[in-house]
Amino acid sequence: MRQKISGFTIYLLFLSFPNLLHAQIALTEWRSHLPYSHGIKLTATPDKIFCATESAVFSYNKNDNSIEKFSKVSGLSDVGISTIEYSHENQVLLIAYTNTNIDLIENNTIHNLSDIKRKPISGLKKINDIVFINQFAYLSCGFGIVVINLEKKEIKETYYIGENGTQIEVHELAFDGTYLYAATEHGIYKANINNPNLIFYSSWILMTGLPNYKKNFNAITIFNSKLIVNRSDQNSNTDTLFVHDGSNWSAFDTRQGIQNYSINSFTNRLIIASGSLIRIYNKNLEQINEINNYGWSIPHARCALLDQTNTLWIADFEAGIIKTSDYVNFYSFLPNGPYNTDVFSISVEGGNLVLSGGGLDGAWNNIYKPGELFTFENEQWNSIIDYSIRDVVKVLVDPANPNVFYAATWGYGILQYENGKPLNHFDDSNSTLESIIAGEDFIRVGGLAFDSKHNLWVTNSGVGSPISVKKYDGSWENFPYGSIVNAPTISDIIVT
Structure with missing residues (x-):
């Protein structure tokens, strides 16, 4: 039976053809040929936008417009990217892989943390998202929450927050300065971050008061002192957004047939990436912009963010990084590569x-x-x-x-x-x-x-x-x- 060859194996096959690559690389060097169009997550440093794709990572330099590729060939520890996030406070870029391996990039040095990858875990081993709080990175995982001490570069502790301490998939975390909120497959949980016993499941309280509060919630953020969550319903392909003002829950923007991939908050803007639609709201949760066309293609947005100049950046699943400053002209940036990693x-x-x-x-x-x-x-x-x-x-x-x-x-x-x-x-x-x-x-x-x-x-x-x-x-x-x-x-x- 013939099997598909992964994108990583392609490197080996390319080296078998010296006539093809002789002019570009030495015979003993490695080279990667990976797809970069399938953008899934963005994070910003002061001068660069990093884009995670399903296969690799690349960056766009806002100062000189240069593009840099990162893969196992260039020093990363693994292949297959799950998510990525940059800590401005710690000046660390964290890359999480689909097999739960982790790289910390600091001062151009890569530190690998393979503890989760190596540990036998019966539940769903995956890393969905990353939140930085002081010197710690909180990882939303398929089985719970993992806390990494960035200074010591080691895992501090793991929280199993499901009922009776069972494993539960945590999609994303949000922090309001006091409480840590977890969007999970079975509702929204919260815990006081100053509680010394966060490792005990009883410290995590399931939030009620919203319809179907035990359903799957895939995205969460804090915006203008309000908690914004998304209840995901892949069966009907219609998600529902809710806002909690500290006392009550209410729904907003309940349009049908929309799947919300990410919710990101900035100083005075809330941005929701929903595949073919990107919506931008002001502090009053009034929609002020909607993007449903780039002029040359419809969006396939997975994530969107605003930088310090209010330029909008989008991780697009078909076009890599999308940039716009006026919401009229849209520009795509990505390294050249094949469309995907499938090779037969x-x-x-x-x-x-x-x-x-x-x-x-x-x-x-x-x-x-x-x-x-x-x-x-x-x-x-x-x-x-x-x-x-x-x-x-x-x-x-x-x-x-x-x-x-x-x-x-x-x-x-x-x-x-x-x-x-x-x-x-x-x-x-x-x-x-x-x-x-x-x-x-x-x-x-x-x-x-x-x-x-x-x-x-x-x-x-x-x-x-x-x-x-x-x-x-x-x-x-x-x-x-x-x-x-x-x-x-x-x-x-x-x-x-």
């Missing part, structure tokens, strides 16, 4: 590299993933996402013309591209390829190979003639080897 097939020829992001399940059935093709040429990645096809399982660069490549699909035949543009689509109407079910998209091609005469040989699973060849003159011929092959599915093919 790879081919290189004449300095051109092509990857496919398709796949199959363990029984060789379709997973119906949109056609994903990534090319690397002249130090630039380009991504081709074709929703008219599914499951690209094999790519092959033409050795006679590296600007041309072929993409085999598990159901839609073969596509031919030239200079990144579709050139031909071969199926049962213009080739000898056959569909398992006539007239349906079951033309399953799993293998491609050129012979010395530039004939393209292909495998065609589940049909009576499982081998076809596209000859150099453009004509096609198939071979009735079904009884000889005697297998329901055929993968790759090698021509000797």
